[in-house]
Amino acid sequence: MSTPSTATSNSPAASASGEPVILTRGLAKTYEGAEPVHALRPLDLQIDRGEFVAVMGVSGSGKSTLMNLLGCLDTPTTGSYHLDGVEVADLTRNQRADLRSQKLGFVFQGFNLLARTTAVDNVLLPLLYDRTGRIKKPRDRAVEALTRVGLEHRLDHVPSELSGGQQQRVAIARALVNEPAVLLADEPTGNLDTRTTVEVMALFQDLNDAGITILVVTHEPEVSEYCRRVVELRDGRLIRDETVEDRRDARRDLATDTPLIPLPE
Amino acid sequence: MKWQKLFRAALDSILKNRMRSLLTMLGIIIGVGAVAILVSLGQSAQAAIADEIGGLGANLLFVSPAPSDAGGVRGQEGRQNEITMADVDALRQQSIELGAVSPATFSGGSQIIGGIGNWSASIQGVSPEYQAVRNWDIAQGTFFDQAEVDGRAKVAVLGQTVADELFPGQSPVGAQIRVRNVPFKVIGVLEAKGGGLGGDDQDNVILAPVTTVQSRLRGDNSVDVVFASAADPGRVDAAEAEIKAIFRSLNGISDPEQQVVDVQSQASILEFANTALNLLTALLGAIAGVSLVVGGIGIMNIMLVSVTERTREIGIRLAVGARGGDVLTQFLIEAVLLCLFGGLLGTGLAFGFAAIASALAPFEVTVGMDVVLLAVVFSAVIGVFFGFYPARKAARLDPIEALRYE
Numbered sequence: 037m038s039t040p041s042t043a044t045s046n047s048p049a050a051s052a053s054g055e056p057v058i059l060t061r062g063l064a065k066t067y068e069g070a071e072p073v074h075a076l077r078p079l080d081l082q083i084d085r086g087e088f089v090a091v092m093g094v095s096g097s098g099k100s101t102l103m104n105l106l107g108c109l110d111t112p113t114t115g116s117y118h119l120d121g122v123e124v125a126d127l128t129r130n131q132r133a134d135l136r137s138q139k140l141g142f143v144f145q146g147f148n149l150l151a152r153t154t155a156v157d158n159v160l161l162p163l164l165y166d167r168t169g170r171i172k173k174p175r176d177r178a179v180e181a182l183t184r185v186g187l188e189h190r191l192d193h194v195p196s197e198l199s200g201g202q203q204q205r206v207a208i209a210r211a212l213v214n215e216p217a218v219l220l221a222d223e224p225t226g227n228l229d230t231r232t233t234v235e236v237m238a239l240f241q242d243l244n245d246a247g248i249t250i251l252v253v254t255h256e257p258e259v260s261e262y263c264r265r266v267v268e269l270r271d272g273r274l275i276r277d278e279t280v281e282d283r284r285d286a287r288r289d290l291a292t293d294t295p296l297i298p299l300p301e
Numbered sequence: 302m303k304w305q306k307l308f309r310a311a312l313d314s315i316l317k318n319r320m321r322s323l324l325t326m327l328g329i330i331i332g333v334g335a336v337a338i339l340v341s342l343g344q345s346a347q348a349a350i351a352d353e354i355g356g357l358g359a360n361l362l363f364v365s366p367a368p369s370d371a372g373g374v375r376g377q378e379g380r381q382n383e384i385t386m387a388d389v390d391a392l393r394q395q396s397i398e399l400g401a402v403s404p405a406t407f408s409g410g411s412q413i414i415g416g417i418g419n420w421s422a423s424i425q426g427v428s429p430e431y432q433a434v435r436n437w438d439i440a441q442g443t444f445f446d447q448a449e450v451d452g453r454a455k456v457a458v459l460g461q462t463v464a465d466e467l468f469p470g471q472s473p474v475g476a477q478i479r480v481r482n483v484p485f486k487v488i489g490v491l492e493a494k495g496g497g498l499g500g501d502d503q504d505n506v507i508l509a510p511v512t513t514v515q516s517r518l519r520g521d522n523s524v525d526v527v528f529a530s531a532a533d534p535g536r537v538d539a540a541e542a543e544i545k546a547i548f549r550s551l552n553g554i555s556d557p558e559q560q561v562v563d564v565q566s567q568a569s570i571l572e573f574a575n576t577a578l579n580l581l582t583a584l585l586g587a588i589a590g591v592s593l594v595v596g597g598i599g600i601m602n603i604m605l606v607s608v609t610e611r612t613r614e615i616g617i618r619l620a621v622g623a624r625g626g627d628v629l630t631q632f633l634i635e636a637v638l639l640c641l642f643g644g645l646l647g648t649g650l651a652f653g654f655a656a657i658a659s660a661l662a663p664f665e666v667t668v669g670m671d672v673v674l675l676a677v678v679f680s681a682v683i684g685v686f687f688g689f690y691p692a693r694k695a696a697r698l699d700p701i702e703a704l705r706y707e
Contacts, residue, residue, distance in 0.1 A: 109620065109700050130624045137622025148617045148704065152317045162621040164306050210621070 055121050057218050057249050058083040058106060062115035065101050075101040077272040078115055083218070083251065088244040090260035091253045092276075093269035100222070102269065103253045107140060107220050108132040120217040137165050141211030145223035147203040149195040149210075155182060156191045159210045166214065181209035185239060201232035208239060218249040225259055231290075237262040238286035262286050307627060311634035325603040326643035328596025329683065333647025333676045335589035338654045341668045343582025349664035350574045360400070360534050361434060363565045364527035364544055382561050384524040386511075388551055392527065395547050398540035400532040403431035404524040406514050408480075413507065415478030415487075416467030422460065422505045424480060426514025427528075434528045442474035442489030450510040455517070457485040460506040461493040478507075483517045485509060537566045596643070597683040604636055604691035615695050616703025629696035636688020637681050644680030648673050
């Protein structure tokens with residue numbers, strides 16, 4: 037059985053060989069009960085390094101279940117899931133925690149920052165649980181990550197002193213600090229206004245241009261227009277998987293103010 | 302490596318919620334404080350009594366006539382055990398285990414006239430060895446000597462209290478006092494000894510030659526008790542046995558079960574007092590211990606509330622890679638730190654109370670290092686014990702549920 041520690045040692049090799057970051061085969065989740073709920077029907081999905089994927093779907097489509105499975109927060113009922121070359125399906129709880137620590141970065145809808153804790157300490161949080169010792173000088177790395185999201189002047193601010201967009205950028209810095217194989221964002225713009233939404237998407241585009249693999253779960257079609265590929269689920273099944281044509285450039289939209297396309301409600 | 306980080310995280314969490322932390326600690330503060338102060342009171346009382354008894358004189362043995370049917374064996378018909386001056390001399394000559402031996406004859410509380418008025422004190426007739434036996438020095442003048450005992454000299458040595466009452470601000474040495482119309486010449490004053498075991502004043506005493514008290518005040522030859530000191534502090538028991546044996550042979554008794562005298566050693570008195578005080582200390586400590594347990598339950602209660610309140614935080618930690626064990630460790634450290642801080646503050650409280658108690662009690666109350674150590678270790682144990690369940694609850698949270706928690 038592969039363990040997270042061996043995974044670490046082979047991850048650079050894996051990335052060099054162009055192995056997919058995410059590869060699922062028949063991945064499915066069923067919630068047992070009087071009437072079993074097939075939250076996710078067997079799914080084959082491959083996401084390569086450097087991709088920028090939107091996972092779309094209405095409420096109950098199975099996109100949250102998929103997110104939890106891909107985020108190693110949950111275990112599938114059947115099927116296999118390789119994350120950066122590591123089979124996740126039969127890992128223990130602790131091994132999944134280690135995998136999250138080494139290969140995943142999370143961004144949530146509600147920001148989920150620790151209250152009464154400075155931006156830099158929030159960003160340091162994942163490094164607190166790093167067991168590999170691969171990150172030297174954690175604080176420098178945290179400052180670096182915050183600089184990358186444009187918050188180098190807000191290092192010692194606590195969340196209550198930051199705007200929603202700034203809080204989400206702190207969360208993105210936190211997701212980046214451990215150099216994850218993939219950044220998972222669950223409705224990252226759900227709590228943000230239109231302009232801030234585009235700002236966050238601009239940040240994601242910048243990060244993606246720099247080579248970071250990003251997966252965004254969203255129900256807003258406008259958000260998906262900034263991604264490179266859209267995957268759509270309905271009733272636990274994949275109903276769409278296509279490349280985004282005429283991908284929007286968030287930077288340009290911000291500059292020209294066009295973006296602020298009235299989001300249909 | 303992880304420990305320091307988790308420790309910091311735990312400490313951070315405590316410091317960021319000062320009020321909650323303080324309230325959580327309150328139970329432990331009071332519990333540890335109560336245990337520490339009560340145990341300290343008991344220990345200090347024991348120390349004070351040991352001091353007191355030590356002050357009676359080194360290795361002191363009290364020899365008194367045994368009731369005639371002592372040991373369940375009836376004595377000879379009509380015979381009453383008693384100690385005579387001859388017995389005392391024989392004891393002094395035959396004994397090898399004893400250092401100094403002094404007879405003592407008491408003449409109750411008597412009215413003493415002299416100096417600026419009159420005063421009531423107990424009169425004791427003793428021999429010069431009394432000083433050695435009781436380990437009691439002279440502050441002024443001299444003690445009487447054997448010649449004065451043999452000559453039934455009417456001389457007296459005053460205890461400090463008597464000297465202060467009858468001769469305030471002046472030296473009584475050379476003055477005359479009268480005890481029941483018998484004039485005595487004061488030749489010395491004893492050093493102050495302080496209060497006795499029962500709270501009586503050991504310095505309210507007048508010492509005179511035993512022969513003088515017998516003939517002038519009592520009109521008989523009897524000796525009430527014999528004060529003796531064991532030559533070797535380690536052989537008090539041997540000295541006790543020897544005294545009993547000598548008195549049996551003096552009275553021609555061969556049965557080793559039959560006793561002419563009772564011998565009480567300081568050790569036996571000390572032991573008795575200690576047993577009583579130990580019991581009391583244990584009882585008070587146990588009562589205080591109950592409050593400590595209640596304090597521990599308080600910690601558990603607040604920690605459980607805290608786990609619920611911080612569900613989302615726990616979810617975040619788990620999502621970014623914390624293992625269940627990391628969360629468990631952090632919460633456990635928090636509980637232990639809270640208890641340790643509480644224990645230290647409680648010990649501080651005990652020190653404060655000890656200072657107040659010292660001012661009020663007739664003896665010095667000190668908080669021993671062993672009590673401090675015990676309190677700190679015990680509070681840490683309480684932290685682990687009562688912190689474990691909430692910590693485990695936190696560690697077992699499902700990250701998905703925890704992140705969704707509002």
